[in-house]
Amino acid sequence: MATELTLPALSAGMEDAVIAAWLVGPGDRVEKGQPLAEVETDKATMELEAEAPGRVGRLAVKAGTRADVGQVIAVLLAEGETLPAPAPEAAASAPAPAPASAPAAMAPAMGPAAEPDRPRASPLARRLATQAGLTLDGLSGSGPKGRIVRVDIERLIASAPKETTAEPAPEPTTATAPIPPGLGPYEARPVSQMRRTIARRLVEAKQTIPHFYLEAEADLEALLTLRTQVNDGREGAARISVNDFIVKAAARALARLPEANVIWRGDELWQLSTIDIAVAVATDGGLMTPILRGADRMSLGTLSAEMKDLAARARAGSLKPEEYQGGGFSVSNLGMYGVRSFSAIVNPPQSCILAAGAAERRPMGRGDQIVLAPVMSLTLSVDHRSVDGALGAQLLAEIRKGLEDPMSLLL
Incomplete structure (x- = not known):
């Protein structure tokens, strides 16, 4: 049976991480305990190990890409098994579909079970939705079992009509913040996972302590x-x-x-x-x-x-x-x-x-x-x-x- 590999919480409070490098490729045979990927968390780069043997059927997240905790990052196949073809609708919305009933080879650090009337969503997705003033009601997620993850909120924000009366996000990034007048030439560098966490914690500390x-x-x-x-x-x-x-x-x-x-x-x-x-x-x-x-x-x-x-x-x-x-x-x-x-x-x-x-x-x-x-x-x-x-x-x-x-x- 195909096994979904989800990104586990490698440290307390971790909401997402960067898949820095894959150590295996599609078709490779892996054993239990074998390192599969290098994951860049907010403090260190750690190896992610397989918790079950199998053959790599698909890598759902590209190297250098950020993934949410609980998001499917790869699919392992049993001996002789082939990867099922994705349904047309699922292929359009989910980057790496796999059987919803498949057991997890890595224990995902999922939050508490969703309340009956509360959409299933990762903590990061909820925070981004709150900052953008969006509601999650009726939104179908691309995460495991329809869970709403960061990429779903980003797509929703990108597709939403731009209105001049909309409230700005509380923490504007360099991509949305206006360029200061008179600024000379500059080079835009991506912010590392560690720097993002440091910035968030320092703002929290000065505002709440x-x-x-x-x-x-x-x-x-x-x-x-x-x-x-x-x-x-x-x-x-x-x-x-x-x-x-x-x-x-x-x-x-x-x-x-x-x-x-x-x-x-x-x-x-x-x-x-x-x-x-x-x-x-x-x-x-x-x-x-x-x-x-x-x-x-x-x-x-x-x-x-x-x-x-x-x-x-x-x-x-x-x-x-x-x-x-x-x-x-x-x-x-x-x-x-x-x-x-x-x-x-x-x-x-x-x-x-x-x-x-x-x-x-x-x-x-x-x-x-x-x-x-x-x-x-x-x-x-x-x-x-x-x-x-x-x-x-x-x-x-x-x-x-x-x-x-x-x-x-x-x-």
């Missing part, structure tokens, strides 16, 4: 001296970085103030049992935040080695979803770029993110004297719904204390 910001300065004289001693004789890859000390100081501060290790959940406040720190890493595709699980329980050397491994795999796009999803606190350090200070955007559902700037020699008071010392600016961005000002100030003070007394971080 009531941010407030706390600033402090830390004297790093003792830290830099200790770092030199610790790194004496270490090879380049094993050297401890200033950022390692910052992450360790944040983890220790959260251990001492567990009431700040929380996330806002509307009617509930979730107290996290473990201290998991997300650390911002710049990659070619955009910012990623791999997670150091149980950072407070790690030695500085273990933390440093784990962070280097996560950062390398983040840049290579080979992190697993569980390695970049979650976390209760974030650290972003732009000091290596010469940035003196900045305010970061809270990464939902977390409550805080620490922004660290460059260590610069500035006048600093030590007792009755003013000396030139390496000073780092620290800015804590806080979700005021879950963490109050006093608690945020205590947390930042604990982080600063750890950086100015770095020996305490080695204990």
Whole structure:
């Protein structure tokens, strides 16, 4: 029996992805567990494996094309089976028809069963329809079992009559936004899946989270001296970085103030049992935040080695979803770029993110004297719904204390 292969949800909240490359072609024999395609999600490129043996009958989605979660992307045939000819009507609307009763070889992450009077549609299709002011009633989808998917909404928008009174979409893309007057020559580049997700989450964070910001300065004289001693004789890859000390100081501060290790959940406040720190890493595709699980329980050397491994795999796009999803606190350090200070955007559902700037020699008071010392600016961005000002100030003070007394971080 022909088997429909649908795009599963490879990470939490995933609505669609790009089929970056097919690793098989029509007619190829595949075994269970064999990689079929490379799929570009919002954070990484992952291999999609066959969950049943068979022969490739059809590839329904071209390489480089975006597909919705639950959408049929290929059809597998049993031994000796031929691909049924599509019905004339279905061929005009559906890119890859297959028997509706065929079992799925890959478990699609479908949403809850549709209500009796509610059209079946993917979350992305519903969001696009809402933005365009369209109703899904009476619309027949081209997805599995008539499910309405992104391409159906795009076709509906393209075929709809243009009216000057229509409300504009809340999030206009470069394709529909007017070109600013006086703009010089430019090159239009497609937006990657990762960049689209980053943009959506940042807009959501700034619009829904009531941010407030706390600033402090830390004297790093003792830290830099200790770092030199610790790194004496270490090879380049094993050297401890200033950022390692910052992450360790944040983890220790959260251990001492567990009431700040929380996330806002509307009617509930979730107290996290473990201290998991997300650390911002710049990659070619955009910012990623791999997670150091149980950072407070790690030695500085273990933390440093784990962070280097996560950062390398983040840049290579080979992190697993569980390695970049979650976390209760974030650290972003732009000091290596010469940035003196900045305010970061809270990464939902977390409550805080620490922004660290460059260590610069500035006048600093030590007792009755003013000396030139390496000073780092620290800015804590806080979700005021879950963490109050006093608690945020205590947390930042604990982080600063750890950086100015770095020996305490080695204990």
